Amino acid sequence: xxxxxxxxxxxxxxxxxxxxxxxxxxxxxxNPEPAYFENADELxxxxxxxxxxxxxxxxxxxxxxxxxxxxxxxxxxxTYSFNQLLKEHRVDREKSYIIGVGCKGKIDxxxxxxxxxxxxxxxxxxxxxxxxxxxxxxxxxxxxxCSYASAMLERCHVCKGKEHMVYDELIGExxxxxxxxxxxxxxxxEAMSPEEKFEYFQKELSKCIRCNACRNVCPxxxxxxxxxxxxxxxxxxxxxxxxxxxxxxxxxxxFHVAGRCTDCGECSRVCxxxxxxxxxxxxxxxxxxxFYGEFRAGEDAETVAPLTDFTFDDREPGxxxx
Amino acid sequence: MYKxxxxxxxxxxxxxxxSQELFLPVRNAGQVNFAQWEEDAEVALDVLKTxxxxxxxxxxQSENLYTCMREKNKLSITPEELQNKDxxxxxxxxxxxxxxxxxDKVFLSDPVDSFYAxxxxxxxxxxxxxxxxxxxxxxxxxxxxCADPKADVATWIVGEDLYWNSLTEKGNALTEVVKDLLExxxxxxxxxxxxxxxxxxxxxxxMNLSLDGWDGNALxxxxxxxxxxxLYKPCLACGTCTFVCPTCQCYDIKDYDTGHGVQRxxxxxxxxxxxxxxxxxxxxxxxxxxxxRQRFMHKLVYFPANNDGMYSCVGxxxxxxxxxxxxxxxxxxxxxxxxxxxx
Numbered sequence: 001x002x003x004x005x006x007x008x009x010x011x012x013x014x015x016x017x018x019x020x021x022x023x024x025x026x027x028x029x030x031n032p033e034p035a036y037f038e039n040a041d042e043l044x045x046x047x048x049x050x051x052x053x054x055x056x057x058x059x060x061x062x063x064x065x066x067x068x069x070x071x072x073x074x075x076x077x078x079t080y081s082f083n084q085l086l087k088e089h090r091v092d093r094e095k096s097y098i099i100g101v102g103c104k105g106k107i108d109x110x111x112x113x114x115x116x117x118x119x120x121x122x123x124x125x126x127x128x129x130x131x132x133x134x135x136x137x138x139x140x141x142x143x144x145x146c147s148y149a150s151a152m153l154e155r156c157h158v159c160k161g162k163e164h165m166v167y168d169e170l171i172g173e174x175x176x177x178x179x180x181x182x183x184x185x186x187x188x189x190e191a192m193s194p195e196e197k198f199e200y201f202q203k204e205l206s207k208c209i210r211c212n213a214c215r216n217v218c219p220x221x222x223x224x225x226x227x228x229x230x231x232x233x234x235x236x237x238x239x240x241x242x243x244x245x246x247x248x249x250x251x252x253x254x255f256h257v258a259g260r261c262t263d264c265g266e267c268s269r270v271c272x273x274x275x276x277x278x279x280x281x282x283x284x285x286x287x288x289x290x291f292y293g294e295f296r297a298g299e300d301a302e303t304v305a306p307l308t309d310f311t312f313d314d315r316e317p318g319x320x321x322x
Numbered sequence: 323m324y325k326x327x328x329x330x331x332x333x334x335x336x337x338x339x340x341s342q343e344l345f346l347p348v349r350n351a352g353q354v355n356f357a358q359w360e361e362d363a364e365v366a367l368d369v370l371k372t373x374x375x376x377x378x379x380x381x382x383q384s385e386n387l388y389t390c391m392r393e394k395n396k397l398s399i400t401p402e403e404l405q406n407k408d409x410x411x412x413x414x415x416x417x418x419x420x421x422x423x424x425x426d427k428v429f430l431s432d433p434v435d436s437f438y439a440x441x442x443x444x445x446x447x448x449x450x451x452x453x454x455x456x457x458x459x460x461x462x463x464x465x466x467x468c469a470d471p472k473a474d475v476a477t478w479i480v481g482e483d484l485y486w487n488s489l490t491e492k493g494n495a496l497t498e499v500v501k502d503l504l505e506x507x508x509x510x511x512x513x514x515x516x517x518x519x520x521x522x523x524x525x526x527x528x529m530n531l532s533l534d535g536w537d538g539n540a541l542x543x544x545x546x547x548x549x550x551x552x553l554y555k556p557c558l559a560c561g562t563c564t565f566v567c568p569t570c571q572c573y574d575i576k577d578y579d580t581g582h583g584v585q586r587x588x589x590x591x592x593x594x595x596x597x598x599x600x601x602x603x604x605x606x607x608x609x610x611x612x613x614x615r616q617r618f619m620h621k622l623v624y625f626p627a628n629n630d631g632m633y634s635c636v637g638x639x640x641x642x643x644x645x646x647x648x649x650x651x652x653x654x655x656x657x658x659x660x661x662x663x664x665x
């Protein structure tokens with residue numbers, strides 16, 4: 001972490017960048033927040049640890065409108081989102097100085113709570129320099145512990161890899177965290193009968209409170225005015241008026257980001273109701289892979305994506321439907 | 323004081339549900355929220371905080387006001403019926419009950435909100451003390467004692483028993499309904515548990531949070547502070563904090579096109595949303611900084627200014643746990659403290 005701070009100070013001091021976009025220490029062990037730093041003093045609050053799951057790529061849309069360059073710290077998976085935004089002309093590469101940071105998998109306090117651990121005072125094992133597979137948690141109800149992997153975000157169990165897709169320089173080592181099959185959950189749902197599928201999604205989506213956190217955090221959702229916010233259409237509902245509405249919002253969103261979603265997993269990370277929203281997007285990714293060949297949105301900023309390309313070899317609708 | 327064995331709670335719930343609707347914390351697809359009791363419901367009284375607060379019971383996220391129907395050349399308007407059946411909300415925590423006090427100030431003062439008033443009239447609240455408060459809790463800061471919740475009935479889970487103490491006439495009526503299942507006891511065990519809870523509360527990190535400088539008179543100094551320009555920045559402008567909050571009470575009124583008519587409904591609104599309080603002339607808050615500031619100014623300055631000093635935050639800590647950007651009211655209060663001098 002000190003290395004990141006020192007480098008940030010250098011780049012601020014020599015005028016390469018006008019500000020730094022990173023994470024600021026929270027007031028609890030698990031709640032650092034995305035933050036801008038404009039001088040060396042402010043960087044004393046900078047933090048980079050296991051709880052810095054927030055993908056800062058989307059913040060670069062706003063940062064690209066500011067004067068001067070912004071130094072942004074991106075984890076390997078975040079760089080896919082950045083590339084995709086670059087492809088869509090939503091961020092300005094010239095206004096960005098990217099330090100690719102190492103990642104050992106990010107953790108979510110919800111996954112710690114799920115194990116019955118409450119009243120958290122301190123958590124050790126979350127620093128990048130900690131070489132441990134166990135989190136030691138001091139709580140008001142005594143000392144607890146759990147494995148690092150059990151607290152990890154879903155996306156880290158199916159990590160895209162340790163490579164950064166775009167960067168100016170790299171700092172820190174990454175760790176292999178994959179211990180699950182990326183499409184296993186999707187395949188489980190594909191194997192369900194239509195009735196079972198309906199019941200599954202009905203149950204999950206009935207929890208939706210339409211807070212829009214999934215949409216607002218999503219780097220692929222960068223429309224200036226979302227159709228669900230526009231008062232010019234009947235689609236602008238702030239609540240689920242009937243049980244179809246709650247599905248419509250999520251299905252339309254999944255269609256809209258299809259082919260552009262990098263599977264960054266932010267939607268599921270932020271959902272206050274724990275809805276596995278990434279499964280919609282991952283189903284699209286799986287289908288695209290099967291129909292058009294392996295494709296990873298955000299791998300680069302140039303390739304024409306399958307859904308925005310046309311070739312005479314494209315599949316016809318309904319073709320190969322099993 | 324009465325008690326009932328925890329193993330017998332489903333009989334208690336069945337008994338209550340036999341005479342009226344019963345809402346309580348239920349686990350659905352991994353998350354616990356207040357929901358109507360059914361025989362196969364997975365009741366989760368051990369979970370401290372439901373994701374959403376129980377305010378839905380009195381002020382649902384979305385409710386119909388009236389329906390307009392067009393049949394040929396005739397237009398009919400049917401107002402929605404007010405709540406006319408009794409119901410019970412079981413397992414509300416002290417903070418959420420204080421949240422209802424806040425809602426009462428808004429909806430029961432002139433002009434009285436008839437939809438809300440009807441629900442309050444027909445609802446009986448059974449409170450549950452917090453056995454194991456958590457690090458995100460700060461109810462004590464607002465003068466709330468989570469070991470001694472005040473409602474129609476107060477209950478405590480101690481060991482293998484649930485203790486039951488009626489505090490109002492509505493509570494006495496409900497106690498009559500379930501009396502066969504209860505056995506009389508003294509309050510020694512409850513007193514002991516209360517001491518334990520209060521001792522835990524003292525250990526929580528937010529218990530000494532100071533509200534110094536936040537009151538109805540702090541308007542200009544807080545409103546004009548340059549701190550807001552930084553505080554709002556990570557905000558995603560989602561509505562999570564407002565929708566999980568037990569006291570947020572702003573709503574919008576909207577029309578739903580049913581194809582052959584219009585359903586006029588109201589639904590929770592969020593000051594975080596870009597069209598919040600938009601009027602014909604436009605919007606009086608044009609930046610996210612202004613919208614962010616509104617939420618905290620409302621809870622800690624405007625509300626106390628208009629309600630004899632009562633804050634409209636109850637320290638439930640849901641925003642602390644749920645904000646996707648890890649922002650919350652505690653961080654805001656602390657940021658102003660840190661600044662020193664300029665409280």
